[in-house]
Amino acid sequence: MNVDLIAQLAAPGEPLRVSRAGRVTGPAGADTHDAAYALDPEGYALLALLPGATNEQRAGILLRLLGASRTGLSPAARRTVERVTRVLVLGLPARTVGTVLLALRHRRANHKHVTRAALRLLVEHAEAATFVRAHRRMAVSIVEHAIGKATARGVARALRTGESLPNAPASAGAGPGASEAPPSLVAMVAALPPLLSPGAAGPRAGADTHRAFLRFASNPGLAAQRLIEVYAGAPAGADDTAVGVTPLDLDLGAERPAVVTATNRGDLAATLVHRLRGGDSPELGAAQERYLAAAAAVVPHFPGRLALVVDRSASMRGYGDREWAVRSQVDALELVLGERCAALATVPTAGDGTDLAGAVIAAARERPDLIVVVTDGYENTYPGDLARVAATLPRLGVEAAVVCCPATFSHSDDLTLRRPAPACAQRAFWHEADFASLVLWMLFQTKAAGAAEWQRAALRERLSIVEGGAA
Structure with missing residues (x-):
C-alpha cells in the first residue's frame, strides 16, 4: 500500500x-x-x-x-x-x-x-x-x-x-x-x-x-x-440524548485505568506479574491460558516470519510499585504473538546489559519479514550501536525492516531520550488493549511479497470489529 x-x-x-x-x-x-x-x-x-x-x-x-x-x-x-x-x-x-x-x-x-x-x-x-x-x-x-x-x-x-x-x-x-x-x-x-x-x-x-x-x-x-x-427547532425541553447507535471508536481504544498500577494493565499481564512474583498455583496457569486466548482473539494474524528482539536487561524488571510491570507486558506480547504469528523467532538480549544491536544481528540470521525490537528504550552496552546496525543491514542485503516498540509503564511516559534508533519506525505500548493496533502497525512495516494482501485482510477484520459498535 x-x-x-x-x-x-x-x-x-x-x-x-x-x-x-x-x-x-x-x-x-x-x-x-x-x-x-x-x-x-x-x-x-x-x-x-x-x-x-x-x-x-x-x-x-x-x-x-x-x-x-x-x-x-x-x-x-x-x-x-x-x-x-x-x-x-x-x-x-x-x-x-x-x-x-x-x-x-x-x-x-x-x-x-x-x-x-x-x-x-x-x-x-x-x-x-x-x-x-x-x-x-x-x-x-x-x-x-x-x-x-x-x-x-x-x-x-x-x-x-x-x-x-x-x-x-x-x-x-x-x-x-x-x-x-x-x-x-x-x-x-x-x-x-x-x-x-x-x-x-x-x-x-x-x-x-x-x-x-x-x-x-x-x-x-x-x-x-x-x-x-x-x-x-426541537420542542422545548427535548432531550439531547443520542438516538440510534452508541458512539463508534474508530481506533478501538479500550477503556484505560485512570490510575495505573502493575496489575491493572490487562488481565494477561496481571497474571504474569503474579507469576513473576513467585506464584505457581494451578489456578494461575489456568487463568493465563484463558486470558491469553481472549487477548489473542482480537489481534490480527501475522502470516509472515517475525523476529522479536526482547530486551532482558535488569531495567526491564523495574522496582517499587512498578516492579515487573514492563516485563510482564513484554511477556504478554510475546505470548500473544506466539499465537498469532505464522512463524515467530524470539531473540533475547545476551547478558545483563542491553546489547540490542547484537540481538538484531542474530535476529537477521532468521531471515524474517520484520525485526521488532521490544525494549524500555535504554541502550546501555554500546550507545548508538543499534542505529548503526539498523542503517547497515539494508546494504548487506537484509530486506527486513527494523522497528522499535518501547514498552512503557503508562501512556504518559516520556520517550524523548529513549530512542536507541531514531531513524527506525517506532510505536510504544503499555496496555494489553494496545496489542491489536500494535500488530496491525507491524503489518504495515513489512516489505514481504504478500504484505499488501496481509494488510487488506487485517483491515477488513478490523472493519468488522468497528462495525460491531454500529450494529
Whole structure:
C-alpha cells in the first residue's frame, strides 16, 4: 500500500474547511489521496481504519468516498466502500461529517450515497440532536442538498402555515422504528409534492418523495422528525440524548485505568506479574491460558516470519510499585504473538546489559519479514550501536525492516531520550488493549511479497470489529 499516504494519515494537519465562497481547504496531500483512490478504491477506503490516523485525514478519505461515483466498482469493492463510509459517518465527530457534506454540496456531488450519508448523520449519529441545534444553518444546507431545496423547504412552510396536506397516506414510510415519530410526520413528508405542485397526481407524487427521501432512512419516522427539527427547532425541553447507535471508536481504544498500577494493565499481564512474583498455583496457569486466548482473539494474524528482539536487561524488571510491570507486558506480547504469528523467532538480549544491536544481528540470521525490537528504550552496552546496525543491514542485503516498540509503564511516559534508533519506525505500548493496533502497525512495516494482501485482510477484520459498535 501507499507508504507516503500511510505516513501522511498519522501526521497532524489543517482540518477540512468550507469558506462562505465555497472554497474547500483541508490537510495537505490531496494529490496523494486522489492518486491512491484512483489506483485502488477499496484499499484506500480501508486505510481510514489505520490506528493513529487523524480525524482530519479520515475526513479527507470520507470526502473522496462520497464525492466519487461508484460505477465500475466490483460488488465486493462497492460493499467495502459502503461499509467504511458508514463507520466514518458514525465514528467521526458530527461537525466534521457535516463539513464534508457541506463541501460536497459546493462541489455539486449529488450521488445517492451522499443522500444516504446525510440522513445517517442526522438520524443515526450519536451527536445528531446536538449537531442540529448547534449548527442549524449547516444542517439546513445538508438537508437541502440531500433531498432538494423545494422538498425540504416545503416541510418548513407546512409547519409555519399549518397547511393541511392532501393525499397523505397514513401508513407512508412505515417500517422498523417508525413508531418513534408520530405517523403524521411521515405522512406529511410523503405528501409534500402535492403541496409544492398542486397539479401533481397525489399518490404518484407521494411515491416520488418516498423514493427520493424515506427509502434512504433506516428509521423513516425519526428521519421525518429530525427533518422538521432542522427548520422548526426541537420542542422545548427535548432531550439531547443520542438516538440510534452508541458512539463508534474508530481506533478501538479500550477503556484505560485512570490510575495505573502493575496489575491493572490487562488481565494477561496481571497474571504474569503474579507469576513473576513467585506464584505457581494451578489456578494461575489456568487463568493465563484463558486470558491469553481472549487477548489473542482480537489481534490480527501475522502470516509472515517475525523476529522479536526482547530486551532482558535488569531495567526491564523495574522496582517499587512498578516492579515487573514492563516485563510482564513484554511477556504478554510475546505470548500473544506466539499465537498469532505464522512463524515467530524470539531473540533475547545476551547478558545483563542491553546489547540490542547484537540481538538484531542474530535476529537477521532468521531471515524474517520484520525485526521488532521490544525494549524500555535504554541502550546501555554500546550507545548508538543499534542505529548503526539498523542503517547497515539494508546494504548487506537484509530486506527486513527494523522497528522499535518501547514498552512503557503508562501512556504518559516520556520517550524523548529513549530512542536507541531514531531513524527506525517506532510505536510504544503499555496496555494489553494496545496489542491489536500494535500488530496491525507491524503489518504495515513489512516489505514481504504478500504484505499488501496481509494488510487488506487485517483491515477488513478490523472493519468488522468497528462495525460491531454500529450494529
